[in-house]
Amino acid sequence: MGEFLPYARQTITEDDIQAVVDVLRSDWLTTGPAVEAFEHAIAGYTGSTHAVAVSSGTAALHAMMNAIGIGPGDEVIVPAMTFVATANAVVYCGGTPVFADVDADTLLIDVESVAACITPRTRAIIAVDYAGQPCDYDALAALAAAHGIRLLSDGCHALGGTYRGRQVGTLAELTAFSFHPVKHVTTAEGGMVTTSDEALAQRMREFRNHGIAKDHWQRENTGTWEYQMRTLGFNYRLNDLQCALGVSQLRSLPRWLERRRRLASVYDAALADAPHVVPLARASSREHAYHLYVVQFGDEGGTARAEAFARLRAAEIRANVHYLPVHLHPFYRETFGTQPGTCPNAERAYDRILSLPMYPSMRDEDVARVTDVLLQRG
């Protein structure tokens, strides 16, 4: 026994608390100066031209789908191994998600499987940087270009990751981020889309504010009461309390990423001689952001994994399984007729994977505690 170890948790500094308190004492609680400050900070960090803050990672994905005009009859390719929100965003716009399989060792979207999913109706691919490791963006971009379709990114696991020296957030036409407490930086709930396309950014700014071209802050600054709703949008705004927290959190990100990478190397070393518990493979030319530290158990029909999960739980250590492949959820089976057997690598991984605790305030000794319990047999 020992103190409780969750699989993920936020880190909140005294500076973060002060930043939120300062907003509470100011004139603007929502859509004030902190929103732009957070957008500039994320754009600066990722090296992207534009960043559009929204109320969640899910809203970010929805805004992306709306911005590229996804509608009925359109197909968007997503990996089977992701959080449901990636596919749901396609459905919100009336489109059809088509599930590509993943590589068995990295669980990243498999480029050949994507190629096999392309039809005349395909409009876009959403790559997901599973666990924090960037996908093979050059191969995906070449495939997308050859078929005249768009390459987008769900980077919700990968803020701070790089591919061939380029930051996640600049690797696709649009990239979605989440600031849920389990992610790298948090605003409680929150999201962002980065892009180099001014017109797409403007469309997403309208979409998050009912489809109204000018927000309250812009009207205040330009001294006008006039506004027009051009398109149908939502209230997907991120508020000033959240954005001030985000700006403050982002200052800690380099340190926290270093910590996540250090914890991963401690896990790697402890598991190096355990052939039945294998960390996900690392692909070359990438810096992993380690949202998750995922291991795969040997092929034992899920028994070894279930036993390890129970042992960890009894020791006050929470592991988790990310994810049930999206096409196996009842909603997708009932609505789109998706079937088991279509994404064999993702389906097989679902019986074998476990996400071990990983968060910046975890200590090296905590990793040893996890691996000691994990490697006990029977």
Ligand SMILES: *Cc1c(COP(=O)(O)O)cnc(C)c1O
């Ligand atoms: C967290 C996450 C989302 C959704 O983010 P929310 O902020 O919780 O809406 C989408 N996709 C992936 C891969 C995620 O991990």
